[in-house]
Every structure is written in C-alpha cells, then in structure tokens.
Amino acid sequence: MADERIFLKIWRTVTRVPRGRVATYGQIALMTGLPRGARTVGWALRALPGDGRVGGVKVPWHRVINARGAISDRGGAGDGGIGRQAAVLRREGVAVSPDGRIRLGRYLWRGDRRPS
DNA sequence: CGTATGACGAGCC
C-alpha cells in the first residue's frame, strides 16, 4: 500500500464527497495527505479514465471545484467542459450560476470536520 | 537525472 499511487489515494478521497455537495482541490489534497498538493489533485483527476471509473467505482470528479467556488477551466474541455460539469452538479441539486460559480458556504462538503 | 507541465492557491500590485 505504501507503493500505492498518489492518484489512487486522491481518487478514493474524491469518492467520499457526497452527492449534492462539492469539495475544493485543496480540500481533497489535504484529506489525502498532501497539504499543498491542490495541483496534484487536478493532475490526478486529469488522469482519470474517460468513463471516470476506477476499479469498478465511479469517481465523482465533477464535485471537485476550485477554492473560488468556480468550476475549473481546462481550456477547451475534453470531456464536455465546464458546461457539462455544471449540468451534472445541477442534476444533483447544486445551484450553479450561469458563469459556473457555486456558493461554497452552502454546498461545500464539511466532511473533513470531525464530529464530536 | 533535469526540465516542463497543469482540472490549484494565496499573496501582491
């Protein structure tokens, strides 16, 4: 497991984000054990297979957005782009403004907070 | 083995 690729760990963390909620790259990185690895999270999601499925498990990459509460622009969009991600999120109940912004205060997943 | 890249983030101008 020590040899486990960072990507796999990241994907696993992303899988924890519940439907109807979103998480930031930095948040995922932190939960994966990479305090300053937000960019690495983006790299990992970029490396996801087309069907977004790993080991038979669907990775909800669309629930990961940047710290500004906006959907990251991969410049062109190989998978359909920002519009597609926004559509999926809305389908899950997340309000996405026309310019792709999301209210973090309302939809950000707080799963990293240890419930007392 | 060194350089370049990128779905980020925080700080500075």
Add this chain to the structure above:
DNA sequence: AGGCTCGCCATAC
C-alpha cells in the same frame, strides 16, 4: 475589486 505572479507537488518527457 480585478488581474498577475510565484510557490507547491507529483507526473511526463
């Protein structure tokens, strides 16, 4: 307030 630069980390080449 808005935009630009620098820093971080794990891959790709």
